Amino acid sequence: MITKFNVDNVHFSIDVAQDTPVLWVLRDILNLTNTKYGCGVGECGACTVLLDNKAIRACSTPISMINNKSITTIANNEDKDLKKLQNAWIEEDVSQCGYCQPGQIINALALIKQTPLPSDEQIIFSMNGNICRCGTYNKIKTAIKTASKS
Numbered sequence: 001m002i003t004k005f006n007v008d009n010v011h012f013s014i015d016v017a018q019d020t021p022v023l024w025v026l027r028d029i030l031n032l033t034n035t036k037y038g039c040g041v042g043e044c045g046a047c048t049v050l051l052d053n054k055a056i057r058a059c060s061t062p063i064s065m066i067n068n069k070s071i072t073t074i075a076n077n078e079d080k081d082l083k084k085l086q087n088a089w090i091e092e093d094v095s096q097c098g099y100c101q102p103g104q105i106i107n108a109l110a111l112i113k114q115t116p117l118p119s120d121e122q123i124i125f126s127m128n129g130n131i132c133r134c135g136t137y138n139k140i141k142t143a144i145k146t147a148s149k150s
């Protein structure tokens, strides 16, 4: 069955089994590898993308869920909020190995689109579940604050 969708404002139309996870489509079919594969079972957040401004886990979302919809990844270069977050991440020197950070930033993007000036508690609540093995959690919180004030 043909599925039609946008990724970062580019239109795609592909014929793929409807239960294929979005992450597999992005990485293996479309070769859009900026969105990362971590656990593959919805537990780590490395694969987070926005589906119409809500954070979803691409490894656990079937392609049927995005038919005629738009997703945003870390590679989007038109989203102003995403740009603010990326700049804040650099300013606060957040990343260590960097592997989790695309998912962290996209999850933060969903937060500031819904809550432009989040409190510490709202940041901790919203980012809970996005795992960072390098322990960058405090810097992530600071960067979200920085971005939200810019």
Ligand code: FES
Residues within 6 Å of the ligand: 036, 037, 038, 039, 040, 041, 042, 043, 044, 045, 046, 047, 048, 057, 058, 059, 060
């Ligand atoms: S790879 Fe999707 S939640 Fe871990």
Ligand code: FES
Residues within 6 Å of the ligand: 095, 096, 097, 098, 099, 100, 101, 131, 132, 133, 134, 135, 136
């Ligand atoms: S920066 Fe290494 S896992 Fe998060």
